[in-house]
Amino acid sequence: MRLAALLRREIAIAGRNKAAILIPLVFFVLVTSLFPFAVSPDADQLALLAPGVIWVAALLATLLSLEHFYQGDYLDGSLEQLLLTTGSPALLALAKSIGHWLLTGLPLVLVAPMLGLLLHLPLDAQVAMVLTLLLGTPALCLIGAIGMCLTLGINRNGILVSLLILPLYIPVLIFGSSGVQAASLGLPYDGQLALLAAIFILALVLAPVAAGHALKISTS
Amino acid sequence: MLLHGLDFSLPEGSLTWLQGGNGTGKTSLLRCLCGLGEAEAGDIFWQGEPVARDPVRFHQELLYLGHKPGLKSELSIAENLGFFRRLRGLPVIDPEPVLEQLGLARYAGQYVGSLSAGQQRKVMLARLLLEPARLWILDEPLVALDHESRDWLAATMMAFREEGGIILYTSHQPLDQVRPDQQIAIQEATP
Numbered sequence: 001m002r003l004a005a006l007l008r009r010e011i012a013i014a015g016r017n018k019a020a021i022l023i024p025l026v027f028f029v030l031v032t033s034l035f036p037f038a039v040s041p042d043a044d045q046l047a048l049l050a051p052g053v054i055w056v057a058a059l060l061a062t063l064l065s066l067e068h069f070y071q072g073d074y075l076d077g078s079l080e081q082l083l084l085t086t087g088s089p090a091l092l093a094l095a096k097s098i099g100h101w102l103l104t105g106l107p108l109v110l111v112a113p114m115l116g117l118l119l120h121l122p123l124d125a126q127v128a129m130v131l132t133l134l135l136g137t138p139a140l141c142l143i144g145a146i147g148m149c150l151t152l153g154i155n156r157n158g159i160l161v162s163l164l165i166l167p168l169y170i171p172v173l174i175f176g177s178s179g180v181q182a183a184s185l186g187l188p189y190d191g192q193l194a195l196l197a198a199i200f201i202l203a204l205v206l207a208p209v210a211a212g213h214a215l216k217i218s219t220s
Numbered sequence: 221m222l223l224h225g226l227d228f229s230l231p232e233g234s235l236t237w238l239q240g241g242n243g244t245g246k247t248s249l250l251r252c253l254c255g256l257g258e259a260e261a262g263d264i265f266w267q268g269e270p271v272a273r274d275p276v277r278f279h280q281e282l283l284y285l286g287h288k289p290g291l292k293s294e295l296s297i298a299e300n301l302g303f304f305r306r307l308r309g310l311p312v313i314d315p316e317p318v319l320e321q322l323g324l325a326r327y328a329g330q331y332v333g334s335l336s337a338g339q340q341r342k343v344m345l346a347r348l349l350l351e352p353a354r355l356w357i358l359d360e361p362l363v364a365l366d367h368e369s370r371d372w373l374a375a376t377m378m379a380f381r382e383e384g385g386i387i388l389y390t391s392h393q394p395l396d397q398v399r400p401d402q403q404i405a406i407q408e409a410t411p
Contacts, residue, residue: 005306016294077288080256084284085307087276220257
C-alpha cells in the first residue's frame with residue numbers, strides 16, 4: 001500500500017514536470033539518430049554499430065535522469081518526511097527506483113525499436129534489443145539509485161555519481177550490447193539474457209537495501 | 221561532540237520548549253529523537269521501549285515538522301496532504317475544514333509551488349490536524365507565520381496537550397498564549 005502510494009506520487013509529480021521524462025528520451029533519440037550522419041549511411045555498417053550505440057545511449061540517458069528523481073526530494077525536505085512516514089528506507093529506495101524506471105527506462109525500451117529500424121538492425125536483433133533493454137534498464141535504475149543516494153548532500157554530484165556507478169554499469173552494458181550483437185549475427189543470445197536477468201534480480205534484492213542505507217547517511 | 225549529558229523525559233499531556241542559541245544543536249537533537257540522525261551514545265525510549273527495537277511503531281506515532289516544509293511544489297495542497305495520509309495507511313479525507321481554519325481553503329487545488337513561504341508553512345502545519353499522532357516534534361514552527369496563524373498554532377497545541385498528546389518544540393520566541401510544562405535549555409560549553 002505504501003509502495004503504491006509512493007509510486008502514485010512519483011507518477012503525479014512527473015506528470016506535472018514532463019521535462020523529467022522527456023529530456024532523457026530526447027537525449028536517447030538524438031544521440032542515436034545522429035550516428036548515421038556522423039559515421040556512414042551504409043546499412044551494414046550501421047547495423048554493426050547499432051547494438052553498442054543504442055545501449056550506450058540508453059545507459060547515458062538513465063544516468064542523466066537520475067538526479068531529477070532524488071535531488072528534488074532532498075532539497076525540499078520531502079525525503080526526510082518520506083523516511084519518517086514510510087519507516088523503511090529500503091522501501092522508499094525501491095519505490096523511487098520503480099518510479100524512475102517506469103517514467104524514464106520504460107519509454108526508452110518503447111522507443112528503441114524505432115531507433116533500431118533507423119540503424120537497419122535486423123528483426124531478430126530488434127527482439128533481442130527490446131528484451132535486453134527490458135532486463136537491463138531496471139538494473140541500471142536500481143544500481144544508479146545507490147550512487148545517487150550516497151551523494152545527495154553534495155552539490156553538483158553528477159560527476160561523482162558517474163564515477164561511482166559507471167564501473168557497476170559496465171557488466172550490464174557488455175551483456176546487453178553483446179546479446180543484441182549475437183542476435184544480429186544469427187547466434188543464440190540466451191546466455192546474455194540469463195546474465196542480465198541475474199544482474200537484475202541481484203540488483204532488485206540488494207540495491208534498495210544499499211540505497212536505503214545511503215539515504216539514511218545522506219539525510220543524517 | 222555537539223551535545224552530552226542529556227537526560228529528560230516527555231510526560232503524556234505535556235508541552236516542552238527546547239531552547240538554545242543558534243548552532244547549539246537543537247535541530248540535531250530533534251533529528252536524533254526522530255531517527256533522522258544518530259547519537260554516538262545513549263538510548264531513546266518510547267513508552268518504556270527503546271525506539272531502536274521497533275522504529276516503525278514509533279514513527280507511526282510521531283509527527284515531525286522540520287525547517288523545510290517537505291511538500292512537493294508540483295502537487296496541489298490537497299494532493300500533498302492526501303499523500304501523507306495515504307502513506308500512513310489512512311484514507312484520504314477532505315482537508316478543507318482544516319485549511320479553512322488556516323485561511324487556505326480557497327487555495328486547496330493550487331500547486332504548492334505557487335504559494336508564499338508563509339502559506340507553505342501553514343500547509344505543513346495543517347498536517348498536525350490531518351495525521352493522527354501522539355508525539356509532535358516541531359522545529360521552529362513559528363517561522364514565517366503571521367499573527368493569526370500563531371494563535372491557531374497555540375490553540376492547536378493546547379488542545380493536543382489536553383488530549384494527552386506530547387509536544388516538543390524549539391523556538392527563539394515564546395508562544396504567547398502557551399505556557400510550557402517544562403523547558404530544556406541547551407547551553408554552549410565554556411572553553
